[in-house]
Amino acid sequence: MIQRDASTTSLWQANIEPFQPTLMADHTTTYDVIIAGGGITGLSTALLLQEAGKRCLLLEANNIGFGTTGGTTAHLNTIPDTSYDQITKNFSKEDAGLVRESVGAAIGLIQQNIERFSIDCGFDYTDAYLFAQDEQQTEALESIAKSAREQGINITMQDQLPVPFQFTKAYKITDQARLNPLAYIYGLARAFEQAGGVIVQHCRVMQIHNTTHIKVATSLGEFTGMNIVYATHVPPGINLVHLRCIPYRSYALAVRLADNAYPASLIYDMHEPYHYFRTQDVNGKKYLIAGGEDHQTGHQENTEQCFRNLEAFVREHFNVKSVDYKWSSQFYESADGLPYIGNLPGQPDNVYVATGFGGNGMVYSGVAAMLIRNIIMGKHRATEKLFDPSRIKPVAGFTNFVTHNADVVKLFFGKLLPAHKLTELAELAPGEAQVVNYEGHRVAMFKDEEGMLHAVNPVCTHMKCEVGWNSAERSWDCPCHGARFDADGKVLNTPADRDLEQLDISHDVKPVEVEEQGEV
Incomplete structure (x- = not known):
C-alpha cells in the first residue's frame, strides 16, 4: 500500500505497492523542464515533454499518487461539470467547441498511452447516464443535453436506467471511460523513465529563484532548470490562482454488492452536490464506487457525517454486502468554470501552472499536459488563450504580492x-x-x-x-x-x-x- 494525503484509505492506494524509481537525479545538470507533482497531471506532462526531446526532472513531495490521483473516482467524461451551455454563456460557443475538442483529445491520449506502453489499468470505454428527479433538475438536464448535442456528443434520451433510481428524464452519453488511476500513472512513470526522465520522490519544492535559470530549492537540495511546471493542484506560496480557486472535499465509497448487480455504466444524478457511481475490477474483485457529499474544504464541521450520508444513500438504492473502503479527496473549482493552464501570473514566462480542474481532473490533466507541452515547444494553439491563468487581470501590485511568501508570527516559540x-x-x-x-x-x-x-x-x-x-x-x-x-x-x-x-x-x-x- 502507498501513502496518500489522508488518513482514510482509497481503493486504489490499498491495492498497489510503492513506486521505485530507477534513475538518479543530478544536481549539476540543468534540466529543460522541472515538473513539481507526481500525479496524473505531472506525469502526463513530463512524459510528453520528455518524448518531445526535453530533458525532464519530476519532483514529488511524497510518493507518486499521494494527492488527488490516489483518491479520485477516475471518471473520464466528455461532458465536464461546467456544461457546454454554461461555457457558452461565460465564454462563447466557439470556446465551448474548443473545450469539447480538448477533453476528447485528452481521453484519446490516455487510450494511446495505454496501448503504446501496455499499461494494465482496467481502462474501458462505457456509456454514461445522467438523470433528473424533479422539474427543476429536468429543466437543467434539458439544457445540458441540448448544448452537448450541439457539440457533436452522442447523447440520447432513455426510458430506462441501469440502476434502481426513480427519474423524470434520463440521457445516455456514449464514449465515456474509466480506469484504475494509480495503475495508469505507474505505467506513465515507467514510460517516462524509459524515455530518460528522472523521478525523485519525497522531495518537496520549497522555493524558486528565477534568474538566468530557475533555481529550485527543495528538501533534498537545489536543482536547476530552464522551465518549471507546478502540477500540484495549486502552486505553493501566494499567487493569483489562490484567489480564483475554491478548494472542495469530495467523498467516496467502494462497496461490494450482495446481488452482484454492478452497473456497467457511469451514473450521475442532478442533485447539488451530485452523486456518481461506477464499477471497477481490482485484483479480481468487483466494486461499486460511489461518490458525492462535496463541500468547501474546512467548511464542514462534522466530516464523518458526510461518509454516513453517502453510505445511507448507497444502501437505500443498492444491496450492499460490505463497505470495503471509504475516502475523501480534494479538488479546486476555478472562478469561471474552466481550468487555469499556462504561465503562472506574476511570474516569468518559464513558470507554468495547471489547476482549477473541478471534478474533471482525469481529463483536464491530459488537456494541461498537451497544452503545456505545446507552449514550451513553441506550438501555439487557440486553447492557450482560453485556459490562460491571466484571463483574469492581476490585482494592483500583484508582482510584489506573488513573490512574498508571508511569514507567520511565531507565537509560542520556545514556550x-x-x-x-x-x-x-x-x-x-x-x-x-x-x-x-x-x-x-x-x-x-x-x-x-x-x-x-x-x-x-x-x-x-x-x-x-x-x-x-x-x-x-x-x-x-x-x-x-x-x-x-x-x-x-x-x-x-x-x-x-x-x-x-x-x-x-x-x-x-x-x-x-x-x-x-x-x-x-
Whole structure:
C-alpha cells in the first residue's frame, strides 16, 4: 500500500505497492523542464515533454499518487461539470467547441498511452447516464443535453436506467471511460523513465529563484532548470490562482454488492452536490464506487457525517454486502468554470501552472499536459488563450504580492505548554481535536488514542487563516485556500509550503494541590 494525503484509505492506494524509481537525479545538470507533482497531471506532462526531446526532472513531495490521483473516482467524461451551455454563456460557443475538442483529445491520449506502453489499468470505454428527479433538475438536464448535442456528443434520451433510481428524464452519453488511476500513472512513470526522465520522490519544492535559470530549492537540495511546471493542484506560496480557486472535499465509497448487480455504466444524478457511481475490477474483485457529499474544504464541521450520508444513500438504492473502503479527496473549482493552464501570473514566462480542474481532473490533466507541452515547444494553439491563468487581470501590485511568501508570527516559540492545563481547557476524548484559547493565544490540539496531546499553531502558513479539524481525515484544513496539515502540522496539501508550527507540550502529571506552608 502507498501513502496518500489522508488518513482514510482509497481503493486504489490499498491495492498497489510503492513506486521505485530507477534513475538518479543530478544536481549539476540543468534540466529543460522541472515538473513539481507526481500525479496524473505531472506525469502526463513530463512524459510528453520528455518524448518531445526535453530533458525532464519530476519532483514529488511524497510518493507518486499521494494527492488527488490516489483518491479520485477516475471518471473520464466528455461532458465536464461546467456544461457546454454554461461555457457558452461565460465564454462563447466557439470556446465551448474548443473545450469539447480538448477533453476528447485528452481521453484519446490516455487510450494511446495505454496501448503504446501496455499499461494494465482496467481502462474501458462505457456509456454514461445522467438523470433528473424533479422539474427543476429536468429543466437543467434539458439544457445540458441540448448544448452537448450541439457539440457533436452522442447523447440520447432513455426510458430506462441501469440502476434502481426513480427519474423524470434520463440521457445516455456514449464514449465515456474509466480506469484504475494509480495503475495508469505507474505505467506513465515507467514510460517516462524509459524515455530518460528522472523521478525523485519525497522531495518537496520549497522555493524558486528565477534568474538566468530557475533555481529550485527543495528538501533534498537545489536543482536547476530552464522551465518549471507546478502540477500540484495549486502552486505553493501566494499567487493569483489562490484567489480564483475554491478548494472542495469530495467523498467516496467502494462497496461490494450482495446481488452482484454492478452497473456497467457511469451514473450521475442532478442533485447539488451530485452523486456518481461506477464499477471497477481490482485484483479480481468487483466494486461499486460511489461518490458525492462535496463541500468547501474546512467548511464542514462534522466530516464523518458526510461518509454516513453517502453510505445511507448507497444502501437505500443498492444491496450492499460490505463497505470495503471509504475516502475523501480534494479538488479546486476555478472562478469561471474552466481550468487555469499556462504561465503562472506574476511570474516569468518559464513558470507554468495547471489547476482549477473541478471534478474533471482525469481529463483536464491530459488537456494541461498537451497544452503545456505545446507552449514550451513553441506550438501555439487557440486553447492557450482560453485556459490562460491571466484571463483574469492581476490585482494592483500583484508582482510584489506573488513573490512574498508571508511569514507567520511565531507565537509560542520556545514556550513549553502544560499538558494538564490544556486538557482541562479542551476536555478532549481520544481521537478528538479542538482549537482553544490559552493565555491569549489560539492552540490547535489533537488527542491521540494513547491520550497524548499534539499541539500546533492553528495559523495557516500560507495566508494566515485559521485551520479547522477534519475528523474524517484527521487533518487540520484551511478554509481559505485548501492547505491541509496532519495532526502534527506537516503539510499534506499545497498551497502551504511550510508546516504549522509545532508547540512543545510537557506531558507532566497534574500538580497535587497542597496547603500553603509559607516560605521555604
